[in-house]
Amino acid sequence: MITIKEPKELQQELKRRRFEAAKQGHELTVGLVPTMGFLHEGHASLLREARSSDVVVLSIFVNPIQFGPNEDLDRYPRDAARDLALAEKEKVDIVFMPEVEHMYPQPTKTKIRVEELTSRLCGASRPGHFDGVTTVVAKLFHIVNPDFAYFGMKDAQQVAVLSQMVRDLNMDVQLVPCPIVRESDGLALSSRNVYLTGEQRAQALILSASLKEAYDLVTEHKVTTAGELKRRLTERIQSKPLAEIDYVDVLTFPELEPLDEQVRIDDYQGDLIAALAVKFGNTRLIDNMLFEKKDVALHV
Structure with a gap:
């Protein structure tokens, strides 16, 4: 080398x-x-x-x-x-x-x-x-x-x-x-993670946890619209008092076009992404979950 x-x-x-x-x-x-x-x-x-x-x-x-x-x-x-x-x-x-x-x-x-x-x-x-x-x-x-x-x-x-x-x-x-690489507890690896205090890091686990829950809700058709998905994600993240949301959004991927909140996720003919940016103290963390069309297709 x-x-x-x-x-x-x-x-x-x-x-x-x-x-x-x-x-x-x-x-x-x-x-x-x-x-x-x-x-x-x-x-x-x-x-x-x-x-x-x-x-x-x-x-x-x-x-x-x-x-x-x-x-x-x-x-x-x-x-x-x-x-x-x-x-x-x-x-x-x-x-x-x-x-x-x-x-x-x-x-x-x-x-x-x-x-x-x-x-x-x-x-x-x-x-x-x-x-x-x-x-x-x-x-x-x-x-x-x-x-x-x-x-x-x-x-x-x-x-x-x-x-x-x-x-x-x-x-x-x-x-x-x-692919995203995560700690064993789900936190996405980032050079900025070293800034987090112990309590901030513990509460930051809500990011990966909420995205995993969102994926399950979508693939099991328990959440059907983009607006509902954003609301569920926002509510879960806000359950942690140290979490200060910058954005929670659901967009097309890779075009990054916004979806009307009433659009049914399983009607969209392409891939979607749920993306988050949340501050814990002075540390801003990002995370996301990709929803590929094959994962959210309507059951026949």
Whole structure:
């Protein structure tokens, strides 16, 4: 495993490896796992998925342009030594760990914006966040030129937004969405979980519990409309006194179009997602549940 900081150095290293592979009659495949570090088992699962590529590139970069002025950029958890140990364990080939001045040597005047999909959910409560995400991911795609890029479905909106960007701009990369990884008690793994107090963490379990209950209610046809599903989710989360809801919504996926509250879930001819963002103290957590059409089809 090697660690690289400069984008140009990474481009040259990958060009060299592709050239050497081509001389041997082999087309090298590259898998990219973009992260902001403070790695956990969720990231490790992405790296294991990426191992099907010849070369696995892990990027670790806390991207300042996706944080708002009142968000946690300065206190975002960082632990480079632990990250490198996990990368070594997961047999990463190249760790790309640029500094801010490497990625943004001067104030960036070019940003990529995906319309509509970014106006809802986290995009509504974090203006400009997804412009920062799409811009930095586009930069990583240009630097690494990966064949595959791996993203966790915990941030399903991010997966939808980046997929739209790739399609719209004809980027030659395949996005691979990977399942949410959870603690044994159901809490979705997140680098921000370290901010939670013991009581906040205990109450945060309502997120996964309410989504699991919602899935059961929908698949057993005990909840039939989008509005009813949102109300049931909201009521369950509000049963915890420390929970401060940012949003609870039910949308189409991956289009992220809102559903009329009277629409019957089992009449919709596509996939749906129930998405949550809830604060416990100063820590904002997100979670979601995907309802695939095959799971909610009407019983015949």
